[in-house]
Amino acid sequence: MKSLLVDVALYQSKVAYVEDGKVVDLFIEDKMNEKLQGRIYRGIVKNVLLGMEAAFVDIGIDKNAYLKLSKGHNIKTGQEVLVQVNKEAIKDKGPKITQEISIPGRYLVLMPTRDDIAISNKIKDKEEIKRIKSIVDEIGTKGMGLIIRTEAIDKQEIDFKDDLNELFKIWDEIQKYNKLGMGSRLLYKDLDLTLKVIRDIFTPDFEKIIVNNKQEYEKVVDVLTKIDKSFKNKVEHFDEGLDLFDYYKIKKDLKTALNRKVWLKNGAYIIIDKTEAMTVIDVNTGKFTGKLGLDETVFKTNLEACKEIARQIRLRNVAGIIIIDFIDMRNDNYKQQILKKLQIYLNKDKTRAQVLGMTNLGLVEVVRKKSNDTLDKYFEAQCIYCSGQGSLKSKNKILSDIEKEIIRLKKHTSLEKVLFKSSNYIFNIAKKDDFKHIKEISKYYEINIEISEDKDLNPNDIITIY
Known part of the structure; x- marks a missing residue:
């Protein structure tokens, strides 16, 4: 289900x-x-770096965006350019942008600045590829490029026609807005x-x-x-x-996805450690001893781990280089089965992940494309007491917890005022912007919220006082 x-x-x-x-x-x-990736802007070129074949472009945010230029370009300072954000800003660096525009639909992605048709590499059936391409050719693309998405499998002409017409409308709107006014401007953002x-x-x-x-x-x-x-x-x-x-x-699933240790159904477990350069996953037999021989027990444990590892990678949104240390297997056939099974589970992920193989030391190498932030960045902040060795609730999590408690109280009580006692850490976060977000929650749910500091509470603690 x-x-x-x-x-x-x-x-x-x-x-x-x-x-x-x-x-x-x-x-x-x-x-x-809010994320900028996928947004389309009219930008103004501020600086062209000829030696680096790059330009810095003002798109109307606090940092100029970085545009990699193609050879033989004719981009000049002060010129207006139509660009799309393809990578978020990192620390003091602005976002990366491209002049290759893509607009996603349900079955197709419109590429107005290109004229070729590509197809998802997850569609393997040659007859299906031929069928879809013939339908798209029949409909016509107005000279623009397309990417045929995996969801296009088994879809009919009316599905593609409706999707493509909607994409054409969006592109027409973008072009219309691009001609209005002057200066940098947001033209389009996704749903x-x-x-x-x-x-x-x-x-x-x-x-x-x-x-x-x-x-x-x-x-x-x-x-x-x-x-x-x-x-x-x-x-x-x-x-x-x-x-x-x-x-x-x-x-429980979300809590597990923030834990270092994840138990498997058979009593074995995996350990997930994230470093600056890569993510390392270690498989252990734990409580699982099995009823067969050693080789079969190890193989079954590794097989069970494959499924959970693929799920955790997807759920945590782990990206980049991933090294998996499965339990040593002597049987070469078992090793190949593990690699194939892992890839099958990873193929269920929308974000592309590839098993590169097994090293001489028996370590499995996987690479996964970066999409959004990892899960822990949304729910945890670096601990000010342990220099990042542990974790504290993030601002988002604190506000979410307070809001959920207010919703519960609003639903089940007639209280008009609520007092929260919080740790020094939580109180200072709430106080930092003069309790702006607390006031917004209070106003939205029409209930008076007060928050006081209790220095005896642990950093993550907040208590409701009626």
Whole structure:
């Protein structure tokens, strides 16, 4: 059974993709630190670095964006350029941008600045590739390029025509806005989190989509009804007075995804350590002894670990180089089976991940493309007491916890005022911007919130006083 759980709040929205009762993917939108990736801007070239074949472009944010130029370019300082953000800003460096524009649809991605047609490498069937390409050729692309997405499998001409027409409309709007006014300007940004996830991963075999916000629920119903009227019955509005993730018992999965040690069903476990350069995963037999010989026991443990490792990589959004130290196997056939099985599980991930092979030391090398921040960055901040060896609640998590408690109190009590006692750490975070976000929660839910400092509480502690 597949479902989506949509948890919408003031500062953070989360969509959990649940399969057979377990979270396999978690999508997060941080509303205080919105992502720029995918946005299209009209920018102004501020500086051209001829030796580096690069330019710095003002797109209307606090840092100039970095544009890599092609050979023989004719870009000049002061020129207006149409660009798209393809990498977020890092520390003191601005975002990276490109002049190759891409606009994603449900089955297709429109590439207005190109004229070729590419197809997802996850579509393997040659006859299906031929069928889809013939349909796209018949419809016509107005001389623009396309990427055919994995979701295009088994879709008919009407599906592609509707999707492509919508993409053409978006591109026409972008061009129209680009001609208006002067200076740097945002021209296009992608859908909000919920609708983006639905566009990218929803298929008819999803049993339900559960949404804890009435407005978001109505938007989801509207979008799905346009695809197929029967899909409306798959959407449910959840009682906003309860914690959605807690009710559906998936908080344990999210907590596990922040732990260093992850237990497997058979009593074995894996250890996940993240460093600056790579992520290292170690497999251990733990309590699992097996009823067969040593080789078979080791193989079964490694096989069980493959599935959980792939799930944790996806859920934690681990990117870059990943080294996996499976338990030593003497049987070469077992080694090959493990590599194949790991790749099969990784192929279920939307983000491309590839098993490169096994080293002479028996370490498995995996590379995964970077998409968004890792899961821990959304829920944890570096500990000011232990210099990053442990973790503390992030600002987002603190505000989310307070908001959830206010929702609960609003639903089940008639209180007009609530006092929270908090640790010095939490109090200082709330106080830093003159309790701005606390005041916003208070105003939104029409309940007076006060927060006081209790220096005897542990850093992560906050207590509700009625």
